[in-house]
Amino acid sequence: MEESAEIVSDGGHEAAAAAAIVDTENGLVEEEKNMDVKVAPALISVHPFEKSVVVAVGSELRLFNLEGDCSVSLKDDSGGPLHSDAIRAITFGANGRLFVSAGDDKLVKIWATSSWHCVCSVSADKRVSAVAISHNGKYVAFADKFGVIWLITLDEDDANQSKVDNKAVPILGHYCSIVTRLEFSPDDRFIASSDRDFKIRITAFPKRPLKGALEIQSFCLGHKDYVSGLSFACPSGYDHGFLFSGGGDSTVRLWDFFSGLLLATCEVGAKAELLQSTGTKDSYPPVTDLCSSSDGTIIAVAIQSLHGIVLLNCDFSDRTLSVAKVVTLEENYFPTSLALSTFTQRMWTIMGASNDLAPSTTQLPTRIRVISGFCKDRSNDNGHDPIVLEDNEVPGGQKLLSHLQGSPDVTKEDAALAAAAEAVKVSMRNMLIKKEYTLDKRELRKRNRNDRKLR
Incomplete structure (x- = not known):
């Protein structure tokens, strides 16, 4: 009887140990879910000729047709939701014929802007973090x-862009580092990719890319934290052009991407007087987004702790970057995404975040602000005289704002805006700051992986 009791006891210990492992695994999974990307920054993208504006908030895509002065519903004949999880990247093609959206549901959706039908939906192995469309309109690249x-x-050859090969082919990799941005060079000779491990890779885009992009042109190394923004510039008189980048180290950098040479660094956080006195890494507010005109005459930067945007001047001949002006917006407005209309020289900004875990009573607001007047003004020493438009001056007016912002009642509440700003800050950190795990946690995470394999 004693031996039997001992066996039962050992079995109980084994069961308890197994239960403890399950609890640990469940706890880790729950921890991962909480740390993961439940809060997603709002994104904005503008048609290159400002024919339409698209906003992504969580899993929702909102579209407004400026030509028709009306909201438009996107159509996906698959019958399911447009997206079932947070959207992480949206972009128009250079000619405006295509629009691409992708995100945490591991789907890349390609839309024809003539009809706003989904012409292709590609399933990825993992969550998608960045997308880009080649300037000639022949390729869509995405990173997981x-x-x-x-x-x-x-x-x-199909004018309606209805023929798409829905099979994705891997062409290059960053070796287990989350890719944060993708950009094709204006001549489509190169593709720039950045990651959360501070690297920018410039890859020669081959004539037969489906066989792989194996030739690395250069690495642009210098950022001390994740890279959050990339933008090519091709001023006249320069053969290869330049590359701007922004990062979590609160800097914007100018590169000769052809050689990988760092030409200039602007500490935008310090110049905007946003640095804290602690001197720690967290005291440097990251660049959340960056965009520029094709010739580099306009460089706009959004910084996490700045309620506005920073405009930079670039002297390509002297290889210098300097702050031209800080455009201040209302308090508690911290842009999460920027989009420049090259046709009208208007800057569209959005602040907001989804919060799938929050109850409806604490819905996080979305707010759009538009800045005009980016054309060169020779009488102005700064080179630009931007004007923040009032809501009734925004193209599309209140009709556009009501549709793209969602509920108009919460967008002007200071507490709600502050909550959105904090949610975005947490989201950016969880998404891009590299996490450290003990050996035991690494093994548990491996056992709980749920990658979807392509068949």
Whole structure:
């Protein structure tokens, strides 16, 4: 009887140990879910000729047609939701014919802007973190959170862009580092990719890219934290052009991307007087977004702790970057995404975040602000005289704002705006700051992986 009791006891210990492992695994999974990307920054993208504006908030895509002065519903014949999880990247093609959205549901959706039908939906192995469309309209590139960059081929001969090869082919990788941004160079000779491990890779885009992009042109190394923004510039008189980058180290940098040479660094956080006196890494507010005109005459930067945007001047001949002006917006407005209309020289900004875990009573607001007047003004020493438009002056007016912002009642509440700003800050950190795990936690995370494999 004693031996039997001992066996039962050992079995109980084994069961308790197994239960403890399950509890630990469940706890880790729950921790991962809480740390993961439940809060997603709001994104904005503008048609290159300002024919339409698209906003992504969580899993929702909101579209307003400026030509028709009306909201538009996107159509996906698959019958399911447009997206079922947070959208992480949206972009228009250079000619405006295509729009691409992708995110945490591991789907990349390609839309024809003539009809706003989804012409292709590609399933990825992992969550998608960045997308780009080649300037010639022949390819869509996207990156997943394992650091792999994939390519989708488009049929340019079809005027409606309805023929798309829905098979994605891997062409290059960042080796287990989350890719944060993708950009094709204006001549489509190169593709720039950045990651959360401070690297910018410039890859020669081959004539037959489906066989892989194996030739690395250069690495642009210098950031001391994740890279959050990339933008090519091609001023006249320069063969290869330049690359701007912004990062979590609160800097904007100018690169000769052809050689990988760092030409200039502007500490935008310090110049905007946003640095704290603690001297710690957290005291440097990260650059959340960056965009520029094709010739580099306009460089706009959004910083996490700045209620406005910073405009930079770039002297390409002297290889210098300097702050031209800080455009201040209302308190508690911290842009999460920027979009420049090259046709009208208007800057569209958005602040907001989704919060799938929050009850409806604490809905996080979305707010859009538009800045005009980016054309060169020779009488102005700063080179630009931007004007923040009032709501009734925004193209599309209140009709556009009501649709793209969602509920208009919460957008002007200071507490709600402050909550959105804090949610975005947490989201950016959880998404891009590299996490450290003990050996035991690494093994548990491996057992709980739920990657979707392509068949």
